[in-house]
Amino acid sequence: MKIRPSGRLAWEVQRVKTCRVSRVFISGVGVLSPIGLGRDAFWSALTDGQSGVAPVTRFDTSGLERNLACEVKDFRPRDFMSAIEARRMGRCSQMAVAAARMAVRDAGLPADELRGERTAVVIGTTMGEANVLDELEQAWIHEGDKAVSCQKIPRYGTSLLPIHVARSLGTRGIVQALPAACAAGNYAIGLAGDLIRSGRADVAITGASEEAAKLQYAGFARLGAMAPDRCRPFDRERQGFMLGEGSGMLILESEEHLVRRGGTALAELGGYGLACDAHHITRPHPDGAGSKLAFRQALSSAGIEPHQVDFVNAHGTATQANDPIESKVIGEIFGSRPAVSSIKSMIGHCMGAASAIEAVSCVLTLQHGIIPPTINYENPDPDCDVSLVANEARSTQVDILLNNALAFGGYDGVVCLARPDILPARPIRA
Amino acid sequence: MSSIAITGFGVVSPLGVGREAFLSALQDPEKAALASFEGASEVLTDEVAAPLRLAEVRGFDARDYLGKKGLRNLDRLTRFMIVASRIALRDAGIKNDGEFVHHAPERVGISSATAYGSLDAITELLRVAELEAPRYINPARFPNTVINAAAGYVSIWEGLGAPNTTVVDGSCGALDAFLNAQLHLENDRGDVFLVGGGEVITEPLAVGLAKLGALGPSAALDSRVEESFCIGEGAAYFCVERKDEALSRGARLLACVRGYGTAFEPPANEVALVHGSSRAVQRAIGAALADAGLKPEDIDIVASGVRGLRELDAAELDGIRAKLGPDVAVGQPKQVHGETFGASGALALAQSIGWMAGAPLGTLLSGVAPQRVRTVLITSVGFYGNVSALIIETPRETHELD
Numbered sequence: 001m002k003i004r005p006s007g008r009l010a011w012e013v014q015r016v017k018t019c020r021v022s023r024v025f026i027s028g029v030g031v032l033s034p035i036g037l038g039r040d041a042f043w044s045a046l047t048d049g050q051s052g053v054a055p056v057t058r059f060d061t062s063g064l065e066r067n068l069a070c071e072v073k074d075f076r077p078r079d080f081m082s083a084i085e086a087r088r089m090g091r092c093s094q095m096a097v098a099a100a101r102m103a104v105r106d107a108g109l110p111a112d113e114l115r116g117e118r119t120a121v122v123i124g125t126t127m128g129e130a131n132v133l134d135e136l137e138q139a140w141i142h143e144g145d146k147a148v149s150c151q152k153i154p155r156y157g158t159s160l161l162p163i164h165v166a167r168s169l170g171t172r173g174i175v176q177a178l179p180a181a182c183a184a185g186n187y188a189i190g191l192a193g194d195l196i197r198s199g200r201a202d203v204a205i206t207g208a209s210e211e212a213a214k215l216q217y218a219g220f221a222r223l224g225a226m227a228p229d230r231c232r233p234f235d236r237e238r239q240g241f242m243l244g245e246g247s248g249m250l251i252l253e254s255e256e257h258l259v260r261r262g263g264t265a266l267a268e269l270g271g272y273g274l275a276c277d278a279h280h281i282t283r284p285h286p287d288g289a290g291s292k293l294a295f296r297q298a299l300s301s302a303g304i305e306p307h308q309v310d311f312v313n314a315h316g317t318a319t320q321a322n323d324p325i326e327s328k329v330i331g332e333i334f335g336s337r338p339a340v341s342s343i344k345s346m347i348g349h350c351m352g353a354a355s356a357i358e359a360v361s362c363v364l365t366l367q368h369g370i371i372p373p374t375i376n377y378e379n380p381d382p383d384c385d386v387s388l389v390a391n392e393a394r395s396t397q398v399d400i401l402l403n404n405a406l407a408f409g410g411y412d413g414v415v416c417l418a419r420p421d422i423l424p425a426r427p428i429r430a
Numbered sequence: 431m432s433s434i435a436i437t438g439f440g441v442v443s444p445l446g447v448g449r450e451a452f453l454s455a456l457q458d459p460e461k462a463a464l465a466s467f468e469g470a471s472e473v474l475t476d477e478v479a480a481p482l483r484l485a486e487v488r489g490f491d492a493r494d495y496l497g498k499k500g501l502r503n504l505d506r507l508t509r510f511m512i513v514a515s516r517i518a519l520r521d522a523g524i525k526n527d528g529e530f531v532h533h534a535p536e537r538v539g540i541s542s543a544t545a546y547g548s549l550d551a552i553t554e555l556l557r558v559a560e561l562e563a564p565r566y567i568n569p570a571r572f573p574n575t576v577i578n579a580a581a582g583y584v585s586i587w588e589g590l591g592a593p594n595t596t597v598v599d600g601s602c603g604a605l606d607a608f609l610n611a612q613l614h615l616e617n618d619r620g621d622v623f624l625v626g627g628g629e630v631i632t633e634p635l636a637v638g639l640a641k642l643g644a645l646g647p648s649a650a651l652d653s654r655v656e657e658s659f660c661i662g663e664g665a666a667y668f669c670v671e672r673k674d675e676a677l678s679r680g681a682r683l684l685a686c687v688r689g690y691g692t693a694f695e696p697p698a699n700e701v702a703l704v705h706g707s708s709r710a711v712q713r714a715i716g717a718a719l720a721d722a723g724l725k726p727e728d729i730d731i732v733a734s735g736v737r738g739l740r741e742l743d744a745a746e747l748d749g750i751r752a753k754l755g756p757d758v759a760v761g762q763p764k765q766v767h768g769e770t771f772g773a774s775g776a777l778a779l780a781q782s783i784g785w786m787a788g789a790p791l792g793t794l795l796s797g798v799a800p801q802r803v804r805t806v807l808i809t810s811v812g813f814y815g816n817v818s819a820l821i822i823e824t825p826r827e828t829h830e831l832d
Contacts, residue, residue, distance in 0.1 A: 063563050063564050063565060064564050064565075065565075084700055084701060088701075088703060117693065117713065126576050126577070127552075127575065127576065127577070128577075128598075130552075133552060133553070133556075133634075134556060136634075136638070137553050137556045137557070137560075137634070138556075138560065140634075140637075141556075141557060141560050141561065145637050145641070148637065148638070148641060150641055150642060153638045153641065153642055154642070154703050154704070156638075157545070157546075157600070158545075158547075158577060158598040159545060159598045159599050159600045159603075159812065159814070159816075160814065163694070163814045163815070163816065166694055166696070167696045170696070171694070172693065172694050172695060172696075172713075173693075173694065174609075174692050174694075175599070175692075175694045175816050176597055176599060176606060176610075177597065177598040177599060178595065178596070178597060178598075179547070179576065179577035179578050179596055179598055180578055180595065180596065181576045181578055181579075181582075187595060191595075191610065191613065194613040194616075194617065195613070198613060198616060200609075214559065214564075215552065215555055215556055215559065215567075215575060216575075218555075218559050218564035218567050219555070219567055219569070219572035219575065220572075221564070222564075222565070222567045222568075222569040222572060223569045223572060224569075273619075274593035274594075274595070274614075274619060275536065275591060275592065275593065276539065276582070276585045276590060276591055276592065276593065276594040277585075277591075278535065278585040278586050278588075278589050278590055278591050279586065280586065281573045281579060281582055281583060281586065282573050289591070290591060293536060293591065297619065301617065407576075407578075408573050408576050408578070408579060408582060409573075409576070409578050409579055409581065409582020409583075409585070409594060410582055410585060410586065410594070411578070411582070411594060
């Protein structure tokens with residue numbers, strides 16, 4: 001919807017060193033997922049309850065006791081970039097650039113609007129170009145360090161993710177890579193929102209990208225976190241997740257920028273919360289201490305009460321450890337019982353990209369009034385007492401939602417999204 | 431950023447561990463530079479280390495600071511970061527005898543930087559998977575492969591419940607971590623943040639950089655003529671809090687953070703990846719000055735990121751002089767620390783605090799040494815056209831550096 005200025009616009013409120021703004025909108029999304037490339041294909045598959053699980057094709061799984069994953073299929077980098085660009089990057093960066101270009105197109109942002117110092121790029125990930133490092137290491141192991149390719153070495157480096165996106169779109173503002181493990185998408189989106197609210201940027205291209213790699217696959221298998229056949233969040237018989245990959249990107253704009261260019265808001269970024277469990281490097285806090293803090297921060301920063309939340313997009317990894325604790329936290333935070341769903345049942349756990357891809361799903365939920373289902377749900381678990389959207393998509397108006405993510409390191413990140421003009425106006429922090 | 435104060439810091443570096451050891455070593459920076467590069471490598475094989483000069487942290491034993499328990503699965507980077515953070519929290523009076531003095535744990539967080547994380551942990555597990563079998567991957571060490579794991583361990587060891595964020599921006603990371611901490615403070619997500627970064631010398635990093643011709647045998651004593659740099663390692667963390675709150679709790683202010691700026695410029699040649707940009711340097715400095723409300727003549731000295739790569743160094747020096755004038759004093763912290771990537775901005779900041787306390791400036795790249803250092807501009811230049819700048823100054827209050 002078109003956004004009207006909310007009373008006093010940002011530049012009228014404060015004009016000192018930076019120009020603080022109160023509202024940040026999402027004006028475009030781009031996604032490469034295991035169930036579809038682009039928002040329409042992705043959304044259609046999500047609402048149909050399609051699974052992205054298939055045999056792993058990109059690396060050898062022998063000896064790993066697992067052979068299924070949710071890989072991105074049919075991604076051809078040359079559909080999205082020049083040959084020179086494609087050669088410069090690893091696949092993780094290629095997916096980030098492709099999703100970012102989709103998002104820019106979706107937002108209807110002219111190139112001139114991006115080519116300046118007021119556009120930030122903030123990209124999350126877990127391991128970045130993990131497969132580039134794997135290739136280099138394989139050469140070293142089998143043929144000695146002299147076989148390590150000087151052409152390939154420069155493709156490695158997590159800091160390259162936002163650099164490649166910035167170069168591909170011509171932006172010249174803040175560039176940041178935020179590795180926050182499996183909550184990286186939410187961390188990046190939140191920080192990008194901060195940059196706009198604090199007046200340090202007008203537009204931000206943000207999200208996350210992740211490529212499935214053998215080391216991650218083997219590591220999660222050794223941790224007992226991966227299911228053998230399918231992902232069943234909140235189900236009593238759950239056995240873990242399927243490893244996934246992909247990229248989700250969003251265009252954030254200040255209200256002033258969106259109004260000035262006549263753009264269309266898909267959703268509002270209401271706020272977010274971050275906390276740290278400080279408990280264990282992989283296991284969530286047994287009482288969800290950090291998670292509850294992040295939820296409360298997200299509610300507070302958006303200026304809303306728990307009963308106003310219609311839907312919680314759950315982290316929902318289907319591990320024995322996560323789902324009961326997440327259910328308990330949701331139960332304690334919300335007086336009412338918001339709808340809950342985990343699209344990891346369909347797209348797998350895309351690690352750093354997970355909450356970014358899920359943010360795209362959340363934006364589409366707000367737009368279409370449909371909550372994607374948690375598929376593979378058969379056996380209720382009394383320890384996972386949530387109002388689950390099980391197996392079939394639910395048509396219902398969703399005004400305000402929260403996107404929850406947790407990660408290695410005890411990271412907790414919750415992002416609040418809402419339909420445009422639903423959230424209350426909030427005072428601007430000094 | 432004028433309301434942000436640094437109230438303590440901790441360092442793990444070739445010069446020593448802790449603030450006092452670090453500042454003491456800086457009393458003779460030329461000697462410190464030489465000392466940093468002395469000794470046989472403890473982390474690289476002789477074959478890899480032989481042609482290189484390394485600013486390596488030698489003789490470091492985390493047990494001296496953390497005790498014996500719980501260290502087995504912590505890699506070198508994580509140990510550096512925890513030790514530097516623990517010292518910083520104690521130095522700032524945030525913790526005493528391991529307990530928080532003034533703050534609830536959920537009000538203390540960390541904004542960290544690293545460029546390569548625990549690269550050796552990743553490559554070691556890759557080797558286990560390839561040469562032995564994937565089932566031999568140690569699940570207790572797998573978490574070390576995610577880049578934010580080291581900062582995550584800091585929160586676990588120190589009980590920090592406020593946000594824990596890691597930024598990866600090459601050599602700009604530690605300065606960018608100040609921006610992120612500032613955003614958390616502005617939004618009341620905590621009251622104190624450990625801000626800084628860490629990096630370690632690893633075999634894959636040394637081999638990769640050496641193959642690219644980036645590493646050389648000499649320290650950046652005169653980097654204007656060098657084509658390569660010396661790799662270093664270390665970690666430095668600063669306790670950063672709102673100035674008024676620090677004063678109200680009676681904290682000693684080591685420095686105030688006045689301004690931050692950052693910029694990115696793509697290369698002129700589409701094929702290029704590594705490049706320097708004078709324009710990006712000028713923009714980052716200009717943004718930092720504007721954020722600080724300062725004029726170019728207010729800067730006493732620049733703690734540059736000059737490292738020994740001619741194109742990048744030339745762009746940096748050109749940008750500094752274009753923005754601050756041809757006579758501005760330009761120091762080179764990497765003469766002492768080598769290139770420490772994600773830690774480099776933090777180590778330069780620690781050195782800058784030393785300069786403000788009267789430590790000698792070392793060999794300047796240009797300009798005349800100021801009689802007294804009150805305001806320092808720190809610049810960090812990434813390999814890909816990204817540049818960040820941070821301005822610190824001595825506190826104007828009576829709580830001067832002791």
